[in-house]
Amino acid sequence: MTEKNDRDLSVEVGRRLDNLFGDADASGEKAPDADSPQDAGTNYYPLRVVKANILSIDWEITDETIAGLLKQLDLLRKTYRDDKVVQILIQMMISLGKYIKVRKGQANVHSMKVLKSVFAGLEKVAGGGVEDPDRKMEILREKMREFHALQARVAAESGKARSAPDREAAVSALSAEELRQIARYLADDLRRVIREELRLLGEELRRR
Amino acid sequence: MAFINPKTREVQIKIVYYGPGRGGKTTNLEYIYKKFNERIKTEMVSLKTHGDRTLFFDFLPFDVGRIMGYDIRVQLYTVPGQVKYDSTRKLVLRGVDGIVFVADCMAIVRKKNMLSLKNLYENLSGYNRSIFKIPLVMQYNKIDLADEGIPLLSPQTLDRDLNAQLKAPSFVASAIKGYNVIKTMKKIIMLTMPTIQGQLR
Numbered sequence: 001m002t003e004k005n006d007r008d009l010s011v012e013v014g015r016r017l018d019n020l021f022g023d024a025d026a027s028g029e030k031a032p033d034a035d036s037p038q039d040a041g042t043n044y045y046p047l048r049v050v051k052a053n054i055l056s057i058d059w060e061i062t063d064e065t066i067a068g069l070l071k072q073l074d075l076l077r078k079t080y081r082d083d084k085v086v087q088i089l090i091q092m093m094i095s096l097g098k099y100i101k102v103r104k105g106q107a108n109v110h111s112m113k114v115l116k117s118v119f120a121g122l123e124k125v126a127g128g129g130v131e132d133p134d135r136k137m138e139i140l141r142e143k144m145r146e147f148h149a150l151q152a153r154v155a156a157e158s159g160k161a162r163s164a165p166d167r168e169a170a171v172s173a174l175s176a177e178e179l180r181q182i183a184r185y186l187a188d189d190l191r192r193v194i195r196e197e198l199r200l201l202g203e204e205l206r207r208r
Numbered sequence: 209m210a211f212i213n214p215k216t217r218e219v220q221i222k223i224v225y226y227g228p229g230r231g232g233k234t235t236n237l238e239y240i241y242k243k244f245n246e247r248i249k250t251e252m253v254s255l256k257t258h259g260d261r262t263l264f265f266d267f268l269p270f271d272v273g274r275i276m277g278y279d280i281r282v283q284l285y286t287v288p289g290q291v292k293y294d295s296t297r298k299l300v301l302r303g304v305d306g307i308v309f310v311a312d313c314m315a316i317v318r319k320k321n322m323l324s325l326k327n328l329y330e331n332l333s334g335y336n337r338s339i340f341k342i343p344l345v346m347q348y349n350k351i352d353l354a355d356e357g358i359p360l361l362s363p364q365t366l367d368r369d370l371n372a373q374l375k376a377p378s379f380v381a382s383a384i385k386g387y388n389v390i391k392t393m394k395k396i397i398m399l400t401m402p403t404i405q406g407q408l409r
Contacts, residue, residue: 010401012275020247021390
């Protein structure tokens with residue numbers, strides 16, 4: 001082939017590709033709004049905002065701070081949609097956040113401790129500190145044990161409140177019902193999510 | 209090196225879409241197939257796991273037509289992005305003419321992009337081929353995720369991370385929406401032309 005032929009081949013291939021696929025800009029390919037996304041930065045750390053939210057809640061429980069936490073957790077859930085272990089940890093934090101939102105200052109004294117502990121697990125698993133899948137599962141099981149222990153405590157409180165005698169019982173009747181609802185909510189919601197996620201994890205492990 | 213059959217006067221151009229798992233390599237091919245199937249009249253072969261991950265590779269061939277006495281056929285391949293399938297990735301790279309590196313714009317997978325590019329470098333070295341000499345296009349995929357509020361890396365940061373030395377042509381893209389999918393493909397095919405012309409001489 002001569003140099004002229006070379007040029008002709010290139011030009012002709014380009015022309016054929018244009019015929020087949022059209023002008024890329026005119027073929028319905030619309031630029032997404034975020035054509036030039038804002039840089040998340042070289043030190044981007046996706047859990048930073050959640051950490052700040054938890055510290056705020058630890059300082060003062062307000063509707064605003066809890067709403068901020070729940071919003072960030074929801075965002076994280078989308079970001080880590082492919083990581084089942086992270087999904088379960090986030091779901092645990094959402095359940096805890098909702099519980100604290102309802103009970104505020106009357107939440108079980110251990111609830112913030114468990115929330116911070118689950119977050120510490122999330123930091124290890126999602127922050128890149130732990131890559132080994134077995135170690136990730138170990139962390140998940142540990143956090144689930146802590147979560148279930150808290151559930152048991154909340155349920156016990158609920159029972160205690162239900163059996164409390166006389167005037168005190170009458171005054172706290174509403175709280176007892178509330179506690180029972182929360183305990184039920186925590187148990188049902190999380191049991192459903194964890195059962196489903198563990199089933200998927202099991203399937204994935206079997207396939208490997 | 210492109211496969212050239214002098215008897216049948218057929219030229220096969222092999223393009224491989226490489227990159228980290230879940231980055232959108234298969235989505236690139238699926239977009240091309242779904243959008244232009246009527247025109248390119250071909251079948252896409254895809255081997256997937258139950259979880260919709262690429263198990264072996266995806267394959268989308270199409271004919272460009274007869275040019276200067278040669279039937280030009282383009283073959284688009286993807287590799288499985290998951291780390292454990294390295295031997296498959298290496299196998300798919302055999303005889304590659306051009307590579308599209310599909311990087312994921314999400315900030316959380318920044319490290320995975322870099323590891324995948326390093327893996328590409330190593331696997332090409334296994335065939336005595338240099339990443340600096342092979343036709344290469346960078347595609348920074350998933351920019352549509354910014355609409356969902358997911359933190360992304362800018363094209364400048366991705367260029368710094370992945371393309372500072374390679375200086376390959378780069379496109380931001382949204383494979384799922386088709387944005388810059390065709391531009392990327394056309395660019396990589398055109399970049400392979402000088403080598404193929406050299407082989408034909």
